[in-house]
Every structure is written in C-alpha cells, then in structure tokens.
Amino acid sequence: MANNHLTSESKQLATWYFTFAAILFGAQLLFGLVAAIQYVMPGFLYEILDFSIARILHINALVVWMVFAMFGSVYWLLPDETGIETIGIKIGKLIYWVFVAAIVVVVLVYLLVQVGPADATTIWFITEGREYIEAPRWADWGIVVVALTFVANLFLTGIKGKQTGIVTVLMADMIAFAGLYLAGMFFTDNISVDQYWWWWVIHLWVEATWEVFVGAIAAYGLITMIGAHRKVVEMWLWIEVAMLFGSGILGLGHHYFWIGTPEYWWEIGALFSALEPLPLVAMFVHVLYDWGKTQGGEEARGSSASVIKNKPAFTWFVLNAFGNFLGAGIWGFFHTLPQVNLYTHGSQFTSAHGHLAFFGAYATILIGMMYIAVQGTNGIKIMKHTKASIWGVSMVTGGVVGMTVALTIAGYVQVLVSRAQMGATWAAYFDGQSGSWFTQAMDWRLILGAVTFSGFLLLAKDLLTTGKSPVHER
C-alpha cells in the first residue's frame, strides 16, 4: 500500500495476513453457497464439483482464513503491547509467502484432483479425508513449520519487549494451539482412535485455545478502542482463561459419547461442557461493562463524546460478545447433554450450532481486527461507520442468524423424523430429508446464505475504500 501510516514491519505483515484472510473468507462463502444450492437442487455440479468437495473448501477456507486473521491480529498488536518491533519479522514475512503458496496448491488439488486411490500417496498429496483437517500430509508439515516461525516471532518479541498480561496469555495460548495440530497428523486403521485424537485438534482449538485467543483480542480491543483500564481488562482476561480452560479442556468429553469410548465420558463431557457457556457470559459482561464504565467516566467529567475510537470495529467486537454467547454458548448447550445428543449428534442441529458459533465467536472479532488495521494503516484518529459498513455488518449478521434459524428447524425435523421416529437408517434419513419442513428450511438457508454473501461484498468494498473516506476524524 502506498502512502500508508505504518512504520512497523510487524503491522505491515499483519495487513498482508488480513488481506489474504478476507479473500479466503469470500471463498468460504462462495463454496458454502454451492453446497447450499446442492441441498435444494441435487443435480447442481454433480460429478463436477460434488457436495463433498464444495464442503471441504467451505470448511477448510473457514479454518484457514481464521488462522490467517489470528496470525495477523498477533502481528498487529505485538508492537503496541511489547513496545518493540517484532523480532525475526523478515523470516515472518518470508514464511507468509510460503504459507500462501502452500494453500493455493492445496486448494487447486482439492478442486482439480478431488479424490485418489486408497493408498498412502493420496493421504500425502491429495487429501487426508478427515473433516476440517483434510489438508494432505505434506501441507501438515508445512503448517508446522509456519506455526513454529510464528510462535518464535511471538516468543522472542514477548521475552525481549514488555511482557503484558495479554502477551503472556497469547504466548501460552499460541504454543498450545500450534502443538495440538500434531495430534491430527497420523493414520490409524482404528476409527475410534482416529476420532479420539482428531477431536484433540478440532475441539481443543475451537472450544479452548481459540476462545482464549478471542479473550486476549477483546482485551486488546477494549484498551485501544475505548481506553479501558488495563488492570481491569487483564484481571478479567485471567478469570476468563481460568474459566475457558477449566471448562473447555474436559468439555472435550462431549465428543466422546458415541465414538467407541467408555461411558464415563458421558458424565465428564456433560458436566464440563455444560459449564462452557459460563466464560462466554463473563466475556459478554466484560465487554459491555467496560464500555459502560468508560463511557460513564467520560460523562461524569461532563463530556458527551463517545469513547469509541473505531465505530465499525467496536460494532464487530460487541457482536462478538453477543454471538459468542449465543452461538457457542446457547446453541452449543442445546445439544450437549448425552440424553439429547443421542438423537441430535450428527444432524443439522450441529450445523446450526457450527454456523452461529464460528461466526459469533471468531468471524466477528477478526473482522473487527481488520477494521482496526484499516484505521491504523490510514492514520485515522476516530473511525466512523459508512453506509457500506452498516449494510455490510447488518446483512452478514442477519444472514448468518437467519441461516442458523433455518438449520435449527431442519435439525428439529431430522431429529424427530429420521432419528426418533424412524430409527436412523438410510431410508429413515431420506424420509426426514424429504419432509416439507426440511426442504423449506433448506430453501431459506440458501436465500439467507445469498444475503450473507451480498453483505460480504459490501464489507469487502468498505474495508478496501473506507480508509480514504472523508467521514473519519484524522
């Protein structure tokens, strides 16, 4: 970017990460639309780009854009928190291009090769065929190298510079995040063992380390956007870490109800995963309370000015507080008890929860970080909403919430008809899928998916253009 206000190389690298993340976000929505169309018109792209391939791209793009935006967020906040330039930033920049190139190759192979023969070369070079982490084994090792470089950047900088509470939490969290990936890098004939370790990656990412990451980012956002007091914010952050890891680590048990693992996981999984919404309430309170407190302090001094230095980013952060609690907390709790999960496991209920949780807990706050980067890059003192930013946030949020409602209804039909009434066979499955409530729900999901995608286009336009808009105070 020409004439930008960034003097830190770490922040420059952050903007690269955010840019590629936004592109992958678009790809995620596009392939999601393909899959949604296939539910309504099963012949669409049949044997050209089948549902399985569209879905791999939908969920892999999701995971990877979030990882990109998370790396970007860390590179962005490191100079602010530590007071120094990120150490080893040149290698960080080089690794970025390696990461991007690897992803482009993986995606092209998914699209053009799709499947392979049942042997190890397929696992190494085409697909590992394990949901969310389908990336072939060569790419796994690439990801390990990339993650190690990132963690090294973070640790060296954190040790040399000022080590704030936020940086300390991020250091502990990111090493666990990177290390857990190793649990998903082996092959076994025993599918129960396979899924046991597979959940170590998936669950301990999204229901433990990623949530702690969000806590740290929310803390950073509150300090930089509304000037919340660091002492208060970091105390909350430590309480959140205790609650998130205290519930989330053993909450892993709710994935071990039906995969061949022993019955004691019923009790452990039920208890700890039922506690998982609590820290999300804490995070919600944290954001809104600090906002009210800071604004109240301003008003006590006789000023009516808003304390928010970045309106669009703060909007996304507040949506994160709501969305995390609703999508991950409430929609997760719906079906986390084994008595319920026996019927809901692997149904559209799961899908409804997945959509609102990934959006509410992660997409929101990471988009917020992108706005913070736009503000910093353009040297804006107080960043305001534009028409596109308001329409973008409204349409994306409305679309995802609408899809969640539609999928919840579809899940309800599936659970009652296919599972409880008909007994879960092949015929039972299609009886449930053919009911009019199910098919109508899928129509609505497609319509609201299109709304989400249109909202994304406005959001992307805003992120690209708002920096030069005259509405902001510079």
Add this chain to the structure above:
Amino acid sequence: MANKSVWSDNRFWQRSATWVTGFASVLLIWLTFDTSVQIAMGNDEDLKNGVTKRVPGPTVINYKITYEMDAKRGHEVPVIGEKENFFGRDDWSEEEAGALLHLGKLGSQAKNCMDCHTLLGNGAYYAPDLTKAWLDPAWGPNGAMQALTAKETKEEAMAEFLQHPDRYPTHARMMPDLGITAKEAKGLVAFLKHMSSIDTNGFPRNFGHMQGAINGK
C-alpha cells in the same frame, strides 16, 4: 498494599488460571491413558474366546453382527454371533482381514466419505450416517438393495453400489462415482462391517427397528 483484597489481584487470577488449566490437562491426559487401553483394537483370540472388546479385531468380518438391547446398560450394543460368510469365506486370517480393513479405512479417507456422510456420527449431513450401515435392513435379504444391484449377498450388493453409485439412485441426491475399484470396494465394505461392531454406547438409538428387520441370530 496490606489491605488490598486478593480478589482484585491480577497475580492471584493468573495463578488460578495456571492451576486450573494444569489440573484439567493432567486429568485429560490420565483419562486418555485409560481410554486408549479401552479402545485399542482387539484380536482374533478375543473373538474366538468370546472376549468383548469395544473395538473388535478385523477378523470380526467372519462373524454375524447384530445390534441388540442390553437390559443392564439400557441401550443397544453390537453382539457378535456365529460365523458368517463374507465374500464367500468365513476364515479370513488376521493378516488378510487386517489388510482389508486397512485398505477400507484408507479408502474412506481417500474418497472423502465424511464430507457427505457421518462416521460414528461425525462428518457432513448430506448423506446417511454410516456407523451401523452394515446392519441397515435396506441391504438385508428383504431390503431393496440386493434386488436393485442384482446381487445375492449384502456385501456384494454394497460393493457393487460403491463402484457404481450413479447407477443405483435411492434419492434425487445421488452419490457420485468416485472411481472406487472392486478391490477398494471390498475393503470399504470390510471397514463398514467392522465399524458396525464397535460399541458406540447405543448410538444410533433404535437403529433399523422401525422396519423390524434386525432379527437377531
């Protein structure tokens, strides 16, 4: 600082977070050791001696498997019964059966099965769950699939379907041709039969009972 409360002390919360995380992690690791032993795959000796394993050995393909209500546990469990032919034989050796299962498990990943289906309930929701697919009455002697594929046995019908799914549509939503060879199909069917013998704590509930097709041994 003497009258400052510990509850507003960041160091106190930092230590609490560390202890809570450490305790949860240690408990998880301890449980992992126990679970790993319980879900380790059994062997041919176990099957011959009637030792029940949560995940039986690959030679389970030589036996008839049913899914029956266990009064004590309050849900259905897989029951391994008498010998039964699998592709014309009931004497698959441990090596042969193991190789078949290995091929099938690799195939299930190489063809991205779980990006349409669910296995043990995990995966995508575009196609039926495969956890107990082997026990689905649709593939049995009174089901539609043997007649549709013009095959005499469940395993041959399944293998035929897997090789040419586009020839045997069961719904507008059709499985695509994934280039599955005859050999791979055999492996995949062995993988499915083995998966149906895993003790999944009663998931899925009431499987196939609505048609009354699981008749026991």
